[in-house]
Amino acid sequence: MSDPILATYRIRADAAEAASIARFIAYEQTVELPEALVDDPFLLEHVVGHVLAVEVADDGCFHVRIAFEASLASGQLAQLINLVYGNVSMYPGIRLQALALPPSVLEAFRGPGFGIQGLRDLTGVHGRPLLSTAVKPRGLPVARLAALAADFARGGGDIVKDDQNLVDPDFASFRARVGAIAEAVARVNAATGGRTLYFPHLSARHADLHRYAAFVREAWLRGVLLCPHVLGFDTAREIAQAHGLVHMAHPALSGAMTQAGDNGIEFGLAMGTLLRLAGADISVFVTPGGRFRFSEAQAMRLAQACTEPLGALAPAFPCPAGGMDITKIPHLCGRYGRDAVFLVGGALQAHDPYFARATTAYREAIERCIVGARPT
Amino acid sequence: MSDPILATYRIRADAAEAASIARFIAYEQTVELPEALVDDPFLLEHVVGHVLAVEVADDGCFHVRIAFEASLASGQLAQLINLVYGNVSMYPGIRLQALALPPSVLEAFRGPGFGIQGLRDLTGVHGRPLLSTAVKPRGLPVARLAALAADFARGGGDIVKDDQNLVDPDFASFRARVGAIAEAVARVNAATGGRTLYFPHLSARHADLHRYAAFVREAWLRGVLLCPHVLGFDTAREIAQAHGLVHMAHPALSGAMTQAGDNGIEFGLAMGTLLRLAGADISVFVTPGGRFRFSEAQAMRLAQACTEPLGALAPAFPCPAGGMDITKIPHLCGRYGRDAVFLVGGALQAHDPYFARATTAYREAIERCIVGARPT
Numbered sequence: 030m031s032d033p034i035l036a037t038y039r040i041r042a043d044a045a046e047a048a049s050i051a052r053f054i055a056y057e058q059t060v061e062l063p064e065a066l067v068d069d070p071f072l073l074e075h076v077v078g079h080v081l082a083v084e085v086a087d088d089g090c091f092h093v094r095i096a097f098e099a100s101l102a103s104g105q106l107a108q109l110i111n112l113v114y115g116n117v118s119m120y121p122g123i124r125l126q127a128l129a130l131p132p133s134v135l136e137a138f139r140g141p142g143f144g145i146q147g148l149r150d151l152t153g154v155h156g157r158p159l160l161s162t163a164v165k166p167r168g169l170p171v172a173r174l175a176a177l178a179a180d181f182a183r184g185g186g187d188i189v190k191d192d193q194n195l196v197d198p199d200f201a202s203f204r205a206r207v208g209a210i211a212e213a214v215a216r217v218n219a220a221t222g223g224r225t226l227y228f229p230h231l232s233a234r235h236a237d238l239h240r241y242a243a244f245v246r247e248a249w250l251r252g253v254l255l256c257p258h259v260l261g262f263d264t265a266r267e268i269a270q271a272h273g274l275v276h277m278a279h280p281a282l283s284g285a286m287t288q289a290g291d292n293g294i295e296f297g298l299a300m301g302t303l304l305r306l307a308g309a310d311i312s313v314f315v316t317p318g319g320r321f322r323f324s325e326a327q328a329m330r331l332a333q334a335c336t337e338p339l340g341a342l343a344p345a346f347p348c349p350a351g352g353m354d355i356t357k358i359p360h361l362c363g364r365y366g367r368d369a370v371f372l373v374g375g376a377l378q379a380h381d382p383y384f385a386r387a388t389t390a391y392r393e394a395i396e397r398c399i400v401g402a403r404p405t
Numbered sequence: 406m407s408d409p410i411l412a413t414y415r416i417r418a419d420a421a422e423a424a425s426i427a428r429f430i431a432y433e434q435t436v437e438l439p440e441a442l443v444d445d446p447f448l449l450e451h452v453v454g455h456v457l458a459v460e461v462a463d464d465g466c467f468h469v470r471i472a473f474e475a476s477l478a479s480g481q482l483a484q485l486i487n488l489v490y491g492n493v494s495m496y497p498g499i500r501l502q503a504l505a506l507p508p509s510v511l512e513a514f515r516g517p518g519f520g521i522q523g524l525r526d527l528t529g530v531h532g533r534p535l536l537s538t539a540v541k542p543r544g545l546p547v548a549r550l551a552a553l554a555a556d557f558a559r560g561g562g563d564i565v566k567d568d569q570n571l572v573d574p575d576f577a578s579f580r581a582r583v584g585a586i587a588e589a590v591a592r593v594n595a596a597t598g599g600r601t602l603y604f605p606h607l608s609a610r611h612a613d614l615h616r617y618a619a620f621v622r623e624a625w626l627r628g629v630l631l632c633p634h635v636l637g638f639d640t641a642r643e644i645a646q647a648h649g650l651v652h653m654a655h656p657a658l659s660g661a662m663t664q665a666g667d668n669g670i671e672f673g674l675a676m677g678t679l680l681r682l683a684g685a686d687i688s689v690f691v692t693p694g695g696r697f698r699f700s701e702a703q704a705m706r707l708a709q710a711c712t713e714p715l716g717a718l719a720p721a722f723p724c725p726a727g728g729m730d731i732t733k734i735p736h737l738c739g740r741y742g743r744d745a746v747f748l749v750g751g752a753l754q755a756h757d758p759y760f761a762r763a764t765t766a767y768r769e770a771i772e773r774c775i776v777g778a779r780p781t
Contacts, residue, residue, distance in 0.1 A: 060542030076544035103572040115657030166436035168452035196479040235643035261637020267611035281491030289665030375438045
């Protein structure tokens with residue numbers, strides 16, 4: 030087997046069991062037959078996974094490394110996920126911890142259509158993290174949502190995106206709402222010379238997704254917020270790619286896949302590596318210390334997975350979010366460096382009754398942290 | 406709030422925390438703002454969730470019941486999932502335990518296109534569970550896969566479906582493979598007068614899914630195997646519905662959502678209720694006592710969710726699978742009754758070197774268990 034997919038699983042098991050669970054994974058994920066039924070040399074060499082290592086990990090769990098023939102991914106994101114974690118997801122105590130993909134697999138994916146550099150070119154923001162906020166809450170009149178987005182643009186914010194709960198009952202409402210917000214932001218940009226981007230949340234019945242995305246382009250918008258864990262990773266990839274839109278990935282439902290320590294998929298893999306394969310340009314995740322419990326180490330690993338080399342795929346912006354306030358900006362800048370998007374929602378609304386002024390305060394706090402940051 | 410969506414969460418928390426976590430969910434899933442920022446009476450009445458109850462559960466956890474305005478689901482499966490579990494999935498110790506949907510939400514969904522009765526009509530099998538198997542392993546020549554499917558038809562099996570790892574590198578290979586298997590099964594049906602169904606696994610890049618599904622119809626096949634947890638629930642729904650195909654749902658990746666006791670979504674909800682909204686006619690799940698650890702009570706709840714009343718939606722077949730052998734058939738018949746599909750893969754291949762004879766043995770074992778079962 031040359032140039033295989035290397036998958037590492039973290040297994041909670043007795044030492045006596047670990048090796049047999051490793052073999053179970055190698056068979057279950059490929060031939061899905063008991064070992065005794067498989068004696069064909071071709072299958073044993075090219076279809077059954079090869080267990081390369083079973084090692085004790087720091088926490089008493091085992092790390093199992095398995096090689097899968099690259100062609101078994103069939104050049105598809107859905108099948109890649111199936112191959113490395115489909116069936117064993119149902120077996121308790123097996124977590125997919127890491128994935129190393131060979132060039133032959135990576136070449137099947139375009140990855141982020143814009144990536145960090147592309148988004149810097151669109152916004153004109155170089156040398157510092159980007160500031161983002163959410164249009165919310167659902168239930169406000171469209172005029173108030175549009176005013177909020179306009180104030181964010183007026184205050185010098187970079188990316189204003191819909192809350193993931195901003196979903197419209199039909200296409201006409203989507204057009205009316207998104208059109209109004211887009212126009213409000215465009216008007217401020219025209220007046221100030223700013224380049225604030227507005228990304229509407231694209232959620233519709235499957236058959237309508239392309240129609241909604243086409244309208245986003247017609248409204249001269251450059252990107253969308255998508256929930257790949259809800260829509261399906263490859264559905265989210267296709268919708269953004271087919272319309273040339275920036276793909277800002279919201280983590281809704283991701284916790285179901287990542288939160289359980291002994292099961293599911295490691296944070297950086299689920300929300301960094303796999304999302305880059307899904308074409309995400311920005312990966313939103315919850316900050317440690319915010320409303321959600323999430324460790325600093327996990328957040329760092331996730332940010333690393335967004336930006337580390339991955340074949341020819343562009344790096345994506347890690348986007349910490351949730352429960353941030355302005356006093357944490359220096360810490361966040363120190364943690365994530367320049368290549369991050371800071372998504373501030375409720376804290377920005379709470380900071381100052383004048384939303385434009387709150388935005389400027391946050392933006393200035395970001396600029397102060399980054400030595401030598403320049404707006405060009 | 407009339408006719409709300411009622412969501413029940415199981416929360417692992419101290420008694421002191423439980424009520425505040427309940428309020429956190431009600432705000433986080435709707436306005437996604439701190440309570441102090443929301444004073445608009447309309448938002449408080451119609452957008453913020455209403456906490457109806459916080460009760461101690463048997464295991465020391467709390468059950469929290471929250472009412473959400475039905476319109477917040479926007480008639481979309483993706484948004485319904487977002488609304489009831491999107492963000493709080495990332496908060497440890499919150500599991501979505503149950504969901505009661507009002508008529509106004511259920512009416513937006515067609516549900517299973519065939520359901521139990523439709524599949525009985527297609528197969529001509531009444532009064533007993535259906536017998537199903539998987540074409541596998543990947544890596545065998547197409548002729549051998551086709552022979553396996555033909556032998557299953559010859560032995561009197563009801564539904565032969567592709568293994569979820571049977572994925573082809575391109576459309577031409579898919580057509581060649583699926584066409585060959587379809588023809589082999591059709592030839593046996595023509596000779597025996599049988600009505601064995603063959604469901605290929607539909608996995609392709611998103612942009613190709615409709616083309617693949619259209620070919621399945623052109624090959625005179627009546628259904629497909631889909632992996633909704635990988636493809637996205639609403640993507641799977643649309644592909645099967647748009648082409649009038651039976652939707653057999655494979656549980657690949659579902660464990661990432663269901664396995665962790667303190668997080669994720671309850672089995673019956675994820676693989677019964679939500680899959681029926683996604684149009685699944687058959688929900689495959691792993692049997693307790695098979696290769697996967699899964700309790701009898703969980704399996705029973707899942708089977709119940711497949712068949713219990715759910716607005717005007719048809720019931721779906723629960724389909725226990727994985728590590729079954731013929732000695733367990735009486736137990737399975739006792740457990741699931743007539744309205745089930747028994748999916749037997751490796752055990753059927755291991756039972757007898759003559760696959761047709763193995764199939765007949767399993768079918769007869771099923772018929773023996775069900776008193777008064779008749780083939781019409």
